[in-house]
Amino acid sequence: MHEMAITRHLIQLVQAHASEANTSKVRQINLIVGQLSGYVCECVQTYFDLLAKGTIMEAARLSFEIVSSTGQCRDCNETFEVEQSKWICPKCNGTRIQLAGGNELLVDSIEVE
Amino acid sequence: MEIKVLSNILGANDQLAEENRKLLDSHETMMVNLMSSPGAGKTSLILKTIEALKNEIRIGVIEGDVSSSIDAERISKEGVPALQINTGGDCHLDANMIRSAIANMPLEDIDLLFVENVGNLICTAEFSLGEHKRVVLTHTPEGDDKPHKYPLMFTNTDVVIINKTDLMPYVSFNTDSYYAAVQGLNEDVQIIQVSCTTGEGVDQWLSWIRQQLT
Numbered sequence: 001m002h003e004m005a006i007t008r009h010l011i012q013l014v015q016a017h018a019s020e021a022n023t024s025k026v027r028q029i030n031l032i033v034g035q036l037s038g039y040v041c042e043c044v045q046t047y048f049d050l051l052a053k054g055t056i057m058e059a060a061r062l063s064f065e066i067v068s069s070t071g072q073c074r075d076c077n078e079t080f081e082v083e084q085s086k087w088i089c090p091k092c093n094g095t096r097i098q099l100a101g102g103n104e105l106l107v108d109s110i111e112v113e
Numbered sequence: 114m115e116i117k118v119l120s121n122i123l124g125a126n127d128q129l130a131e132e133n134r135k136l137l138d139s140h141e142t143m144m145v146n147l148m149s150s151p152g153a154g155k156t157s158l159i160l161k162t163i164e165a166l167k168n169e170i171r172i173g174v175i176e177g178d179v180s181s182s183i184d185a186e187r188i189s190k191e192g193v194p195a196l197q198i199n200t201g202g203d204c205h206l207d208a209n210m211i212r213s214a215i216a217n218m219p220l221e222d223i224d225l226l227f228v229e230n231v232g233n234l235i236c237t238a239e240f241s242l243g244e245h246k247r248v249v250l251t252h253t254p255e256g257d258d259k260p261h262k263y264p265l266m267f268t269n270t271d272v273v274i275i276n277k278t279d280l281m282p283y284v285s286f287n288t289d290s291y292y293a294a295v296q297g298l299n300e301d302v303q304i305i306q307v308s309c310t311t312g313e314g315v316d317q318w319l320s321w322i323r324q325q326l327t
Contacts, residue, residue, distance in 0.1 A: 002204055002236055009122050017118050031122075036265055038235055069264075074297055087261040087294065095290070096297030099268045105239075107118040 133243025
C-alpha cells in the first residue's frame with residue numbers, strides 16, 4: 001500500500017491546521033481509518049516518525065480509531081458489520097448490500113500546546 | 114488543547130482533482146478514468162474504441178504504469194495523442210500527476226480523454242483525478258467474487274465492464290451472483306459485457322460513450 005504518500009498528505013494537513021491555530025507544537029494526532037482503506041497503521045507510524053522530524057509535529061503520537069467495514073442491506077435496510085468478507089445480510093440473507101462505512105481516512109483532531 | 118479537524122487526509126488531492134475537472138470543462142473534454150486489475154484488457158478496450166470512433170470523436174489517452182511506455186506506444190500508432198506517466202513505484206495515479214499530464218496535452222483538440230490507470234483494484238479507487246466518469250473493467254478469468262473483495266472500487270464507479278465473455282465456457286463465473294453483488298453495492302451502475310477479442314458487446318460500450326458526449 002502507499003502509506004508513505006498518505007503520511008505526507010497527513011503531515012501537510014496537520015501543518016495547515018496547526019499554522020491556522022498559531023501553535024508551535026503538536027503532541028498527538030487522532031486519526032479515523034476505515035478497515036477497507038487497507039492501511040497498515042504501524043507503517044503510517046513508521047513513516048510519520050521519519051517524515052515529521054524537524055517539524056512542529058516531531059515525536060507526536062498517532063492515535064488510530066479503526067472503523068469496521070459496514071454494509072447495509074438494500075432489501076431490509078439492516079446495517080451490520082461485514083465480517084470475513086461475508087456480504088450477506090444477517091437478518092434476511094439478502095446479497096444486495098451497499099457500503100455504509102469502513103473507507104474513512106480522516107484526521108479527527110489534533111492536540112497542541 | 115484539542116483542535117477539531119475532521120478533514121479527509123486526501124482533501125488536497127480532491128482539491129487538485131476539482132481544478133483538473135474545471136480545466137477539462139473549459140475545453141469541453143470528457144475524462145474517463147479506466148481502472149482494472151493487471152491484464153483485464155484496458156488497453157485492448159481503448160484500442161477497440163479508437164478503431165471504431167476515431168473518425169467521429171477526437172480521442173486522447175493518458176497511460177499510467179509503474180514503468181515502461183509499451184501502452185502509450187501502442188496507442189500512438191493509432192494516430193491519437195498519447196502521454197505516458199511512469200509512477201516509478203506508486204500504485205495509482207493521483208490528481209497531481211494528471212494535472213501535469215493534461216498541461217501537456219492538446220485539450221482543445223480532444224473530446225474524449227481516457228486515463229488508463231495503473232493496474233490495481235485497491236489504490237486507484239481512492240484517488241480522484243478530476244474525471245467525469247469512472248469505469249471498472251473486470252474480466253471473466255478473475256472470477257465473480259471481486260466486487261465484495263474490492264467494494265470501494267465497485268461502489269464508486271459509473272460503469273462495470275465484464276471483458277473476455279468469450280472465455281465464459283472455460284472459467285467459473287456466475288453472472289447472476291456477480292450482478293447481484295455489483296448492483297447491491299451500486300444501484301445506478303451500468304454493467305456491460307464485452308469481448309475485445311471477438312467484438313461481442315463492444316457496440317453497447319460505444320453507445321454508452323456516444324451518450325455521454327451528447
